[in-house]
Amino acid sequence: MNGKPTEKTNTERTRTAPIRLQRWHICVRGVVQGLGFRPFVYRLATGLGLSGWVQNTPEGVAIEVQGPPASLETFLLSLESRSPPLSRLQSITVGERPLENETTFTIRTSRDDTRPRVLVLPDIATCSDCLKELFDPADRRYRYPFINCTFCGPRFSIIRRLPYDRPNTTMRKFIMCDQCRAEYEDPTDRRFHAQPNACPRCGPRLELWDARGKILARDDEALRAAASAVRKGRILALKGIGGFQLIVDARQPEAVTELRRRKHRAEKPFALMYPDLQTVSRDCRVSPLEKSLLLSAQAPIVLLQRRIDGGLFADPENCVLAPRNPWLGVMLPYSPLHHLLLHELGFPIVATSGNLSEEPICIDEREALHRLHGIADLFLVHDRPIQRHVDDSVVCVVQNHIVVLRRARGYAPLPLQAPGLRVPRPLAATGAHLKNTVGLVQGENFFISQHVGDLSTEAALQAHRSAFDDLRRIYHADLHAIACDLHPDYASTDTAKRAHRPLVPVQHHHAHIAAVLGEHRLAGPVLGVAWDGAGLGPDGTIWGGEFLIATADSFTRFAHLRPFPLPGGEIAAYEPRRSAFGLLAALRSRHRWPSGAVHTLEAVSEKEKSAWTLMIHNRINAPETTSMGRLFDAVASLIGVRQYTTYEGQAAMELEFCVPVRERLPSCPDQRYHFRLEPDSRTQGLAADWEPVVQAILSDLAERVPRSVIATAFHAAVCYLVLETARQAALPDVVLSGGCFQNRILLKWLPALLREHGYRVWLPSEVPPNDGGIAFGQLVVAAAQTAGGDAEKAPPQGG
Numbered sequence: 001m002n003g004k005p006t007e008k009t010n011t012e013r014t015r016t017a018p019i020r021l022q023r024w025h026i027c028v029r030g031v032v033q034g035l036g037f038r039p040f041v042y043r044l045a046t047g048l049g050l051s052g053w054v055q056n057t058p059e060g061v062a063i064e065v066q067g068p069p070a071s072l073e074t075f076l077l078s079l080e081s082r083s084p085p086l087s088r089l090q091s092i093t094v095g096e097r098p099l100e101n102e103t104t105f106t107i108r109t110s111r112d113d114t115r116p117r118v119l120v121l122p123d124i125a126t127c128s129d130c131l132k133e134l135f136d137p138a139d140r141r142y143r144y145p146f147i148n149c150t151f152c153g154p155r156f157s158i159i160r161r162l163p164y165d166r167p168n169t170t171m172r173k174f175i176m177c178d179q180c181r182a183e184y185e186d187p188t189d190r191r192f193h194a195q196p197n198a199c200p201r202c203g204p205r206l207e208l209w210d211a212r213g214k215i216l217a218r219d220d221e222a223l224r225a226a227a228s229a230v231r232k233g234r235i236l237a238l239k240g241i242g243g244f245q246l247i248v249d250a251r252q253p254e255a256v257t258e259l260r261r262r263k264h265r266a267e268k269p270f271a272l273m274y275p276d277l278q279t280v281s282r283d284c285r286v287s288p289l290e291k292s293l294l295l296s297a298q299a300p301i302v303l304l305q306r307r308i309d310g311g312l313f314a315d316p317e318n319c320v321l322a323p324r325n326p327w328l329g330v331m332l333p334y335s336p337l338h339h340l341l342l343h344e345l346g347f348p349i350v351a352t353s354g355n356l357s358e359e360p361i362c363i364d365e366r367e368a369l370h371r372l373h374g375i376a377d378l379f380l381v382h383d384r385p386i387q388r389h390v391d392d393s394v395v396c397v398v399q400n401h402i403v404v405l406r407r408a409r410g411y412a413p414l415p416l417q418a419p420g421l422r423v424p425r426p427l428a429a430t431g432a433h434l435k436n437t438v439g440l441v442q443g444e445n446f447f448i449s450q451h452v453g454d455l456s457t458e459a460a461l462q463a464h465r466s467a468f469d470d471l472r473r474i475y476h477a478d479l480h481a482i483a484c485d486l487h488p489d490y491a492s493t494d495t496a497k498r499a500h501r502p503l504v505p506v507q508h509h510h511a512h513i514a515a516v517l518g519e520h521r522l523a524g525p526v527l528g529v530a531w532d533g534a535g536l537g538p539d540g541t542i543w544g545g546e547f548l549i550a551t552a553d554s555f556t557r558f559a560h561l562r563p564f565p566l567p568g569g570e571i572a573a574y575e576p577r578r579s580a581f582g583l584l585a586a587l588r589s590r591h592r593w594p595s596g597a598v599h600t601l602e603a604v605s606e607k608e609k610s611a612w613t614l615m616i617h618n619r620i621n622a623p624e625t626t627s628m629g630r631l632f633d634a635v636a637s638l639i640g641v642r643q644y645t646t647y648e649g650q651a652a653m654e655l656e657f658c659v660p661v662r663e664r665l666p667s668c669p670d671q672r673y674h675f676r677l678e679p680d681s682r683t684q685g686l687a688a689d690w691e692p693v694v695q696a697i698l699s700d701l702a703e704r705v706p707r708s709v710i711a712t713a714f715h716a717a718v719c720y721l722v723l724e725t726a727r728q729a730a731l732p733d734v735v736l737s738g739g740c741f742q743n744r745i746l747l748k749w750l751p752a753l754l755r756e757h758g759y760r761v762w763l764p765s766e767v768p769p770n771d772g773g774i775a776f777g778q779l780v781v782a783a784a785q786t787a788g789g790d791a792e793k794a795p796p797q798g799g
Contacts, residue, residue: 005730022069023052023097028079029060030090031119033164036150036194037061037106042187045105047309048075052102056110056163060119064097065105070587086124086151086297088414090445104526108713109428110163119445120156120164120474122410123241123390125299125334127152134336136342140179143220143738145337146204146384150194152297156413157242157390158181158196162474170385177202196384204384206337211377214368218683221592223337226380227344235259237354237368237376242336242409242450243361243389244354244368251312251347256320262375263328268647269322271301271329271392273351275342280304283311283348289397297411299334300393303327312348318322321350324654326661331392334409336495337382344465353391356399358456360463363389389463390450392563398747405742408438408451415445416766416776418518421552421783425480428472428499429494431775432485434648435768436464438492439775440471441783447471447520448767448776454648455491481786483778484724485511491639504782508535509546511777512737515767516551518780522762524551526733527558527726532771533573533629533648533739537646542566544627545688547616547725550735552784559677559686559725561631563624567612572630575644576651577603578612579630580637582696585616596698599640620668628718628740631690635714639707656743658711668749672716673697677724686728693717715743719750726759735762 013375028037033056041054050067071131072658076531083089100247126134130147133139141147148154158170159751176184180199183191191197200219207215208222217225233255236247246263248255250272260266274280277294284304286294293302306313306328313319316326331351333339342349353361354372360575362368363386364755368379394406404411422444429439436452442718449467453460472479483504484496496503506514513528528548537557545561563580572578580600587594593601604612615622632652639659642651673693680687700710726734734754741747741763752763767773 003357014315019068021099022068022072023064023099023541024062024076025095025097026065026076026093027059027061027093028063028089030264031088031121031373032061033119034123035086035121035124035384036084036190036192037333039086039150039187039192039249040082041079042105042107044075044082045339050075051100051105053106053108055108056165058111058162062111066099066102070464071280084151086121088119090119090417107193110165117741119411119415120159120162122156122298122412122414123154123615124152124297125410126336126339130336131339134339136232141199143223143340144200144203145206145335146196146198146225146382146628147336147339148194148196148198149190150192150755151190153194153196154241154384156530157386157388158384159474160387163633164195165193169195170387171196171198171629174198174203174384204382205681206380206382209365209369209379209381211369211373211379213379215368216378222380223340224344226378227341229378230341230345230349234377235262235375237362237372237379238337238341238381239365239368239381239386240337241386242388243363243386244372245351246354246372247341248350249345250321250350253320254734256350259352259375260320263352265352266646267323267650268357269325269327269329270350270352271322271331271333273333273338273342273349274348275346276332279348280332283307283313284328284330287397289400289402291616293397293402294330294332295394296410298393298394299332299406300410301329301331301406303394303396303405304330311581318771324399324657325543326657327396329394337380339400346386351392353588359459360453361389361391367443382608382626388450388466391453393451396742397498398744399751400765401747402765403742403747403763403769404766405437405770406447406774407766407768407772408450408665411766412437413447415447416519417444418446418521418552418780418783420521420523421518423480423783423786423788426475426477427481427504427779427782427786428468428477428479428496428501429775429778430464430468430485430496431778432771433487433490433492435771436460436492437772437775438464438471439779440475440477441779442475442477446776446779446783449477451772461491464492468495483782485536485774486538488720499792504778504785506778506781508532509543509548509738510550511774511781512769513548513550513735513777514552515773515777516737516762516779517550518776519767520762522733522735524733525549525731525736526551526762527731528555528735528737529722529725530738531628532738533590534570534625534627539683542623542625542627544625544738545631546626547686549729549731552780557683557685558729559681559688561626562689562691563626564630564634564690565616565622565624566630567622569621569623572633573645573648576633576637577643580633581612582616582622583690585613587691594695594698596701597638598701600637600643603637604636628738632740633709634694635697638694639701639710641707649742652740652743655711656715656745658708659745660708660712660713668719668753669712669716672713672720674720675717675724676722677728686725688721688725715745715749719753722750723753723757726754726757727793732758733760733762737764737769741769
């Protein structure tokens with residue numbers, strides 16, 4: 001050795017240099033509670049050798065992590081890319097903190113000292129891991145109907161307030177046994193902080209009651225006895241996740257008919273629950289997208305085309321489940337209780353809402369004994385309380401486009417967002433009178449409640465007010481204003497008035513269009529085509545066949561259907577003959593009725609003809625309307641499809657079903673009737689005159705042209721009417737919304753026709769096209785108006 005110091009290599013210097021550490025504070029907002037996000041963070045941090053902690057807060061999830069900068073970067077990237085599949089991260093903020101003397105990573109107790117900003121998760125269908133345990137004889141939860149974990153089970157239906165912890169749910173009365181407690185407290189376990197966690201030793205239990213509430217059996221014996229009763233054709237009331245369902249063997253027409261009689265539901269289609277996808281495929285055609293919906297965590301009712309080449313329900317004419325309807329509403333089991341019941345039965349069942357028609361579903365077993373008395377023979381109940389009713393969601397697929405028709409279980413109350421619209425103070429919306437939902441917007445989150453329904457009974461009205469109060473209470477919202485329908489006499493408008501906040505009245509059809517603008521981030525102006533049954537216009541008349549030039553905060557009426565009278569007013573919605581009579585009265589000349597109108601005129605007595613004519617002439621209880629929905633009803637009456645209805649939209653649906661299957665293709669046929677689009681001096685816009693269409697229909701009826709040909713030509717006519725109006729409006733974007741756009745023929749033909757001619761077409765998807773989307777539209781309008789029209793800053797997406 002020469003005595004000189006040896007020079008260290010780069011590798012040696014790296015080994016001996018002190019490791020530089022950093023500490024980051026991370027706040028994650030979005031859907032991040034109740035689905036295993038904290039255990040995911042724990043495993044991620046410990047796997048990277050980081051110290052710190054994670055905690056549920058009213059804002060979301062707070063994280064502090066300490067370690068080398070490279071590991072922290074990896075942690076942050078993984079937080080987004082590897083988060084639990086059901087989570088929805090809206091924002092992640094990061095700030096640096098002073099280092100702390102710690103070596104471990106922990107999960108802290110939740111903090112609830114501020115106003116909640118976290119998002120409530122919907123109820124989630126049973127996951128595959130829980131299903132395996134449910135049917136594993138060696139598992140301690142074998143055949144336990146309340147099995148769940150961090151990734152599945154009840155959420156929205158059991159939460160009382162935020163943050164989402166067991167004491168804030170309806171599970172608070174169930175004290176976990178030692179085994180469940182160990183799972184609950186183990187960050188590596190699938191049931192870590194699964195708030196509904198339970199087992200047969202410590203959790204909810206099942207009982208079978210007779211119609212008077214006498215206990216007939218408990219636990220698994222109760223389930224097997226209930227299955228036996230269904231096999232024998234008896235009607236079972238089952239307490240599910242979000243309320244009661246009425247169950248009956250779908251294969252037994254007599255049992256289904258008896259359920260219709262007791263429930264006062266004459267012809268409205270029943271939903272079906274099948275044991276599995278294989279049995280569904282025997283009776284229905286199932287596309288890959290429809291299959292994915294059936295098997296999804298949301299597990300909605302999916303409208304499927306029934307097979308006519310075989311299956312249990314091949315003949316729509318003689319099917320009491322969905323009379324004269326080529327579509328069946330189908331779902332798969334989504335709770336452990338449903339899985340066990342369908343496993344026992346092995347055949348499809350009717351699974352319809354546990355209520356009388358037009359009432360909210362029952363959620364309490366004692367309430368159910370009273371309200372379902374005379375309907376259900378037996379009651380399969382449990383002792384886990386339901387905090388709020390949550391119906392099954394309904395979706396359909398048209399041309400690979402998913403349309404949510406009823407937004408409830410699995411979807412609500414996850415928020416929608418209308419980027420570019422952010423409110424400084426919370427706003428609420430009370431929705432429409434039919435298919436009601438309510439809404440709340442805080443910041444950039446637009447919360448829409450579960451489906452409430454039609455506000456035509458006192459029970460429904462109470463459910464509506466409870467849902468309205470519920471959203472405000474969960475999110476501690478101090479309301480700045482409330483958006484409501486323009487109609488002053490709607491029950492939903494009355495709810496808004498009772499809150500004693502400034503009101504933002506929103507025109508019904510503007511709300512329909514604004515909902516689509518919000519969903520697709522459109523600034524406008526667009527040509528908004530809003531077709532439905534009825535909505536009050538600013539001029540005090542009944543609108544419903546509207547073409548609006550619209551932005552989120554304002555609109556002008558560009559065109560509309562030519563008005564026609566409705567003798568009897570609102571009752572015309574349930575008697576298509578009245579809408580048809582209104583058209584015929586306008587065409588009548590010299591006391592002679594138009595030839596070809598045999599079907600309608602035979603359904604109206606001579607006394608009614610005289611009275612209705614006088615009502616129309618004197619404008620007494622015969623308001624004029626521009627409703628496209630009532631025009632569809634009128635055509636259904638004229639061609640003899642239906643003169644009376646037993647549920648909303650029945651006549652228009654059956655008119656749609658008259659279009660032959662071979663015509664249900666993407667392209668709109670050229671053979672059609674023709675509307676006359678002409679200036680209207682009264683409204684200073686355009687009026688679409690229906691007279692040439694009706695005259696042509698009457699002429700074809702006189703010539704005995706088949707109704708299938710007439711129905712096809714009428715559907716084509718309304719499609720071309722939109723195309724001609726779009727040419728006149730000269731705007732590149734066309735929005736389609738309103739109840740009429742639940743019609744599959746319109747959803748197939750019209751977008752294709754418009755796109756063929758160069759227009760961008762926007763349809764509802766996450767927001768129902770029917771009145772279930774009105775609350776969201778009201779919020780978008782109110783937010784745009786209070787924000788000073790910030791909507792135009794949001795770039796359009798999609799198309």
